[in-house]
Amino acid sequence: MGPKTEMSKTSNIIDFLEAGIRAESLRYEAIASNIANLRTPGYRRIGVKFEELLAKALDSSGSADLSEIKAQIHQLNTTPVKSNGNDVNLEVEVGEMVKNTLRHKVYIRVLSKKYRQMELAMNIGK
């Protein structure tokens, strides 16, 4: 394995984390929109699909082209609606937010660890 593949592997992890963080920021927007429309008649909750798409791409080839995998907004339209045609549930949104926050913390921690490793490698010759 040449140094070139090693290099691309390193950037790969960072790319994955970056894509994950971008998906999360979209998910935060979706949650904010859902909570803002908690009482809007006829509003259906918005979800963001990313992890499933990534897993599917990784499943078939073992590696994924991140430029092709974009977080998608989707509306389920299957959750039971309240009498005003709205299907947003505050508890569910809070749960999504908690999950998103935890995921965010994991990504950020792994990313900073990765950068620290690189920094360490750069300082070895000193």
Add this chain to the structure above:
Amino acid sequence: MEVNNIFGPVDIAISGMRAQHKQMEVISSNVANKRTTDAGKGEPYRRLEAIFKADGDGIGGVSLDEIVKDMSDFHRILDSGNPNADEQGYVLMPNVSLPKEMINLNIAMRAYQANVAILKRYQAMVETALELLR
């Protein structure tokens, strides 16, 4: 519900919060209709009760199974001036008893808080695990 992942505890706690939310809705309906003598069908309001069921056999959340009517006897009060009164002057009142509802409300609130506590503690747990990455 998928519980076989890192967010299992979050999903379970949220399902508990939703269940207690529903329970509070039922209680508030009962309290609001404490003196509703006509709930259609010529009967007073019947007290409602939420029945919950576990999601699956093993570890899992909770969901609302159904909302059933409490078939216990209606209360009868003497109120001869009431247009709904029978020949003896009695009026049928809903079978809602406020002390019972208040106790159930307390239980529902505590259960909701317990689920929120689990949610918070689980977050703290994951954060502790992340300290390993420092």
